[in-house]
Amino acid sequence: MAEAGRLNLPAAPKAGTMIGAEPVTVVRAAIIVFILLFWEAIAQSGLLYRDVVPSLLAIGTAIVKVLTGPVIKCSAEFGIGPFFGFGPYEFKWEIIEPELYCHLGRTAFEVGIGLLVGGLSGLLIGLVLGGNRVLSKSFEPYLYYLGPTPKIIFFPVMIMWFGVGPGSKIAMGAISCFFPIALSTAAGMRQIDKVLIRVGHSFRANAWQMATKIYLPAMRHPTINGVRLGLGVAIIGTLLAETKLSNRGVGFLIIQAYSLFDMPRMYAMLIVLFVVAIGANALVGRLGGLSAIRQR
Amino acid sequence: MASVATLPKSGAAGAQAAADAGILVVDEIVKQFDTPEGPLIAVDRVSLSVRPGEFLAVIGPSGCGKSTLFNIIGGLLDGYQGAVTVGGETVRGPHPAIGMVFQEESTFPWRTLIENVAFPLEIAGMSRKDRFVKAKKFIALVGLSGFENRYPAELSGGMRQRVAIARTLASEPKILLMDEPFASLDEQTRLLLGDKVLQIQQDLKQTTLLITHNITEAVQLADRILVMTYRPGRVKRMVEIDLPRPRSSDVVSSEAFGRYVAQIWSDLREEATRGMQDEESRTLQAGDAS
Amino acid sequence: MSMAAVTRTRIFPLALGIGALAAAILAAEVLIRVGVINRFIVPLPSQIVPAFERVIVEEDIVERFRLTFFEAFTAGAMITVVGVSLGFLLFRINILRQATETWVAALASAPTVLMYPLFLVIFGRSAWTIIMMGFVAGLPPVILKTIEGLAGTRRVLINVGKSFKLTGPQLFTKILFPAALPTIFVGIRLGLIFTLINVVGVEFLINFGGLGQLINDLAERYDLPGTYAAICFVILVSVCFFVLTERVERWLRPVD
Numbered sequence: 104m105a106e107a108g109r110l111n112l113p114a115a116p117k118a119g120t121m122i123g124a125e126p127v128t129v130v131r132a133a134i135i136v137f138i139l140l141f142w143e144a145i146a147q148s149g150l151l152y153r154d155v156v157p158s159l160l161a162i163g164t165a166i167v168k169v170l171t172g173p174v175i176k177c178s179a180e181f182g183i184g185p186f187f188g189f190g191p192y193e194f195k196w197e198i199i200e201p202e203l204y205c206h207l208g209r210t211a212f213e214v215g216i217g218l219l220v221g222g223l224s225g226l227l228i229g230l231v232l233g234g235n236r237v238l239s240k241s242f243e244p245y246l247y248y249l250g251p252t253p254k255i256i257f258f259p260v261m262i263m264w265f266g267v268g269p270g271s272k273i274a275m276g277a278i279s280c281f282f283p284i285a286l287s288t289a290a291g292m293r294q295i296d297k298v299l300i301r302v303g304h305s306f307r308a309n310a311w312q313m314a315t316k317i318y319l320p321a322m323r324h325p326t327i328n329g330v331r332l333g334l335g336v337a338i339i340g341t342l343l344a345e346t347k348l349s350n351r352g353v354g355f356l357i358i359q360a361y362s363l364f365d366m367p368r369m370y371a372m373l374i375v376l377f378v379v380a381i382g383a384n385a386l387v388g389r390l391g392g393l394s395a396i397r398q399r
Numbered sequence: 400m401a402s403v404a405t406l407p408k409s410g411a412a413g414a415q416a417a418a419d420a421g422i423l424v425v426d427e428i429v430k431q432f433d434t435p436e437g438p439l440i441a442v443d444r445v446s447l448s449v450r451p452g453e454f455l456a457v458i459g460p461s462g463c464g465k466s467t468l469f470n471i472i473g474g475l476l477d478g479y480q481g482a483v484t485v486g487g488e489t490v491r492g493p494h495p496a497i498g499m500v501f502q503e504e505s506t507f508p509w510r511t512l513i514e515n516v517a518f519p520l521e522i523a524g525m526s527r528k529d530r531f532v533k534a535k536k537f538i539a540l541v542g543l544s545g546f547e548n549r550y551p552a553e554l555s556g557g558m559r560q561r562v563a564i565a566r567t568l569a570s571e572p573k574i575l576l577m578d579e580p581f582a583s584l585d586e587q588t589r590l591l592l593g594d595k596v597l598q599i600q601q602d603l604k605q606t607t608l609l610i611t612h613n614i615t616e617a618v619q620l621a622d623r624i625l626v627m628t629y630r631p632g633r634v635k636r637m638v639e640i641d642l643p644r645p646r647s648s649d650v651v652s653s654e655a656f657g658r659y660v661a662q663i664w665s666d667l668r669e670e671a672t673r674g675m676q677d678e679e680s681r682t683l684q685a686g687d688a689s
Numbered sequence: 690m691s692m693a694a695v696t697r698t699r700i701f702p703l704a705l706g707i708g709a710l711a712a713a714i715l716a717a718e719v720l721i722r723v724g725v726i727n728r729f730i731v732p733l734p735s736q737i738v739p740a741f742e743r744v745i746v747e748e749d750i751v752e753r754f755r756l757t758f759f760e761a762f763t764a765g766a767m768i769t770v771v772g773v774s775l776g777f778l779l780f781r782i783n784i785l786r787q788a789t790e791t792w793v794a795a796l797a798s799a800p801t802v803l804m805y806p807l808f809l810v811i812f813g814r815s816a817w818t819i820i821m822m823g824f825v826a827g828l829p830p831v832i833l834k835t836i837e838g839l840a841g842t843r844r845v846l847i848n849v850g851k852s853f854k855l856t857g858p859q860l861f862t863k864i865l866f867p868a869a870l871p872t873i874f875v876g877i878r879l880g881l882i883f884t885l886i887n888v889v890g891v892e893f894l895i896n897f898g899g900l901g902q903l904i905n906d907l908a909e910r911y912d913l914p915g916t917y918a919a920i921c922f923v924i925l926v927s928v929c930f931f932v933l934t935e936r937v938e939r940w941l942r943p944v945d
Contacts, residue, residue: 130788155810187726240702241709251882252927253890256901256920259908263730298503305473305499306519306570307492316521320509335798342803347894354803361806373804380800 154366162374165367169203169375177205187264203356203375210341210352213269217276218337222330224277225284229329230318232285233292243289250282254336255343262348272344272352279340280333287329291322331387338380422606423449423472423497423574428481430467441467442479443631449574452604456621458611458663460671462678464632465610466502469578472608473499485574498572502579506551506562513538513547515562519570537565540599557588561595568599575600575607581616590648593619601645614667618642618659619651626663629670629677636666732913737921740914744922748903754926757899760816761881761888764823768831768880771824773873776835786836797829805891814897822891827884834876838869874941878934885930889923900926 139159145151146158157165178197198205228246232239257278261271295318303317319326345354353376360369430442441464449455459465470476472483474493483490485497493499506515513534520530538544541561551559560580567575581589597620600607611617617624618640626635640659642650650656718734720726732740744750779786805822812818842865850864892901900923907915 126784127787130784134788151811237697237702237705241705244706245710248928248931249924251886251931252924253886253893253901255890256893256904256923258893259904259916260920263913296504298501298505299507301475301499301501302505302507304475305493305501306522307495308522312522316518317507320507323509332798335800339800339802342800343890343894346803346806357803358806361809364810366810369806373807376803377799381795381798384795384798 154364157367157370161367162370165365165371166374169368169371170201172201172203174199175202175205177202177208179209191266206352206356207379209269210345210354213272213345213352214276214334214337214341217273217341218280218330218334220273221277221280221337222284222333225281225329225333226288226326228281229285229288230292233289239289239293243286246282246285246289250286254279254340255347258344258347261344267348269351272341272349275344276337276341280337283336284329284333287325287332288322291325291329292318294325295321327387327390331384334387335380335384338383342376422451422486423608424482424484425468425472426482426484428468428471428479428483430464430471430476430479440631442471443633444481445627445632445634446481447625447634447637449606449608451606453622454600454607454609454620455623455625456609456611456617457625457627458614458617458667459627459632460629460667460674461612462630462674463627463670464630465612465627466578468632469499469576469610473497473576475499495570496573498567498570498575500560500564500567500575500577500580502582504556504559504583506559506566508551511548511550512543512554512562515551516565516569518566523570534565534569537569540568540602541565542595557584557592560584560592564596564599568603568605573606575605576610577607578610579612580609581611581613589613589616590619590651594648596620597646614660614663615651618656618663619646619648624663626666627670629674635670638663729913732917736914737917740912740918741922744903744907744915744918748907748919750903750922753899753903755899756816757888757892757901757926760819760892760898761823761885764820764827764884764888765877765881767820767824768827768884769877772828772831772876772880773835775828776832776873776876777839779832780836780839790833790836793829793832797833801825802887802890805894809895814895816898818895819888819891819898823884823888826887827880827882830879830883831873831876834879835869835873838872838876839865841872842868871941874938878938881934882931885927889927 142156143159146156176197176199179194232243232246254275258271258275261274261278265271265274299317299321300313303313308316342352342354342357345352346358347354349355353372357369357372357376360366360372425445425447428442428445429440432439432441445464445468447455447457457465457468467476471479472490474483474490474497477491485494488494488496490497507518510518513531516537517525517530517534520533525533535544535547538547541564543558543561543565546554546558551562554562560583564577564580581592584592593616596607599605600620609617609620621640624638624640626638627633628635638659642653642655642659714734717726717731721728721731721733779789802822804825805818808818808821812821846864846868847860850860855863888898889901892898893905894901896902896905900919904916904919904923907919
């Protein structure tokens with residue numbers, strides 16, 4: 104019934120089909136090739152300092168070296184705290200692997216915990232504020248206006264509170280993602296179609312049933328978008344903190360390459376980082392999209 | 400032929416009368432709202448009684464307090480004077496014996512049809528297997544068999560309202576309370592759905608209270624029609640509809656039908672005109688003030 | 690007035706919000722004095738307040754503010770000019786838009802600010818590193834919103850233009866562009882916010898520039914009250930900037 108009457112005409116031949124590919128893909132490939140050629144031209148010409156624009160070969164080699172990297176014993180034995188009189192808490196484990204993955208794992212861990220802490224508290228606050236008009240008008244402005252501030256400036260305070268270890272980086276990630284998640288959850292609560300709430304009440308659902316069977320499903324779209332955004336800013340916040348003060352993590356590797364003026368390595372690290380970050384974002388987006396299709 | 404039914408008195412005599420006269424008794428409801436322009440009486444001493452198995456329609460112009468009455472009976476609104484009783488029990492909050500069908504789109508977009516219809520059974524704690532079996536029956540009742548695993552977005556507006564009705568029927572309420580459920584549908588769909596509702600009501604002997612502003616709909620479906628005045632909403636007249644049962648949408652072409660409609664329109668026209676004049680004067684005042 | 694009616698007044702939420710903040714600050718003061726919170730980690734609020742004045746007077750706040758403002762303004766001007774132009778270009782050349790729009794969107798959420806060491810190498814420890822970082826961060830929203838605004842013009846408006854036999858350029862200047870302007874301004878506002886965030890952030894990271902560098906400086910001097918005061922000051926500036934851009938956008942878009 105929904106798809107009645109679709110005419111099935113053969114598609115007209117488009118430019119580029121002679122090469123056997125869609126025109127969009129052709130243009131994309133052309134752009135990439137052009138950029139790469141342009142890059143190599145600048146690298147070879149010597150217009151800038153030799154290493155500011157390394158040749159593609161140098162970058163390629165560096166990427167391979169980074170991915171297969173010096174094999175080290177990756178041992179994690181870090182503590183969190185003390186803060187406000189609690190802790191320190193110690194974690195210990197060991198594995199032998201190329202250097203990159205050790206640091207990648209460290210960053211992933213920091214981002215993960217930061218997203219968990221910031222995300223859960225953001226969700227909670229968002230639910231509370233979204234559900235109550237008065238509370239929302241009183242406190243949501245704080246979130247709204249504090250949101251677009253550079254959270255990295257809180258880093259010195261985080262170091263004082265949580266020490267120079269992963270604690271301060273996790274805190275940075277948590278602060279970064281708390282705001283967008285709280286705000287989008289609150290907004291999500293408010294856009295729930297009121298009639299659905301009345302349906303729940305008319306069938307006398309209790310508070311828990313209302314929350315799980317009506318509120319949460321009804322706002323899954325804004326919540327998932329908030330989490331995507333939160334993931335993005337948590338990654339940025341954590342990594343920036345790592346570049347500022349750390350001896351582990353991808354941020355540290357980048358700044359280390361900079362201080363050694365190993366430009367091909369720095370480019371390689373940045374490329375790896377971007378691929379991973381964009382990949383993680385796409386993954387979350389896909390998960391969100393999948394669940395949306397299943398539940399509509 | 401119209402006659403005014405005797406309305407039950409309040410108090411103990413009223414309770415006895417209620418047990419005899421009807422399973423849903425609305426007794427002298429007064430509801431006042433506090434607006435920025437001052438107190439507004441939406442419903443003023445409305446009483447009615449619905450007999451078991453009967454189809455009662457409440458009709459009135461926009462602004463007569465019909466939806467307020469709907470929410471009060473359904474237990475979603477409080478802070479009123481008077482009482483609503485179901486089978487002798489006072490209504491305080493949504494009552495299990497009353498099932499509500501809302502005017503707006505109310506199907507859950509993230510659940511399939513069968514999950515929607517099974518919702519009240521899920522709330523009541525029925526197992527997944529049992530409730531799906533039961534839900535299937537009600538889906539068949541509204542004529543949507545085969546669409547169990549579709550999502551509301553894939554269905555038309557009329558089908559979605561049928562889903563909402565099936566969902567409420569699945570909770571097997573003693574009284575079905577509907578607030579302009581066909582308001583957003585076109586005339587032809589409305590007439591056909593009306594047929595469906597008539598058939599269901601006759602099959603299940605479902606006691607039904609329908610709030611509407613549509614005269615033909617009310618006369619087509621109801622055994623009795625309560626005409627309300629414009630704000631403050633009071634009972635203007637109770638009309639017995641003596642059209643034969645079982646009925647179908649063919650009845651709209653009969654002479655008796657036309658007479659009933661004309662009669663109710665003459666009552667309603669007065670109230671509707673008052674309502675329009677009131678709106679216009681308020682708009683004028685607001686314009687002057689700004 | 691009943692409790693419920695009180696909560697519905699306009700002033701109550703404002704009072705509640707400010708009151709809660711004041712109560713929190715008071716609680717912090719008490720807890721630190723009593724010793725529950727370590728005073729070497731969190732300074733007394735009563736010490737932070739005088740630090741405000743000290744920081745403003747001693748740290749040449751006006752000059753710093755001017756520098757940050759200059760960097761943000763330059764980057765802002767760049768993203769406006771380049772962003773709207775690129776957005777228009779992509780809108781006109783459809784194939785280019787189809788090819789690159791998702792890339793621009795990905796760039797908007799990518800951690801571009803992490804390229805700051807690279808920009809340091811290219812531009813040195815100067816204002817230009819900061820300006821370029823602000824530029825890169827603020828550009829994608831402007832491009833995307835420009836495309837969205839131009840492409841999103843309602844079909845019927847274009848048809849009105851065609852029915853009056855407007856030429857291509859006329860159609861653009863009299864219909865498309867005015868219709869797209871509100872969305873373009875939303876994009877510029879978003880871009881400016883990203884730009885400011887990155888400008889202050891990179892100032893902090895590379896320890897150069899205006900306000901961002903101030904925080905870094907004070908933190909490295911272990912001037913706790915001063916650091917907290919400077920952070921509050923930067924938050925204030927950021928909030929004012931945000932409110933200002935909101936007001937401007939609303940002034941330019943009265944119908945909504």
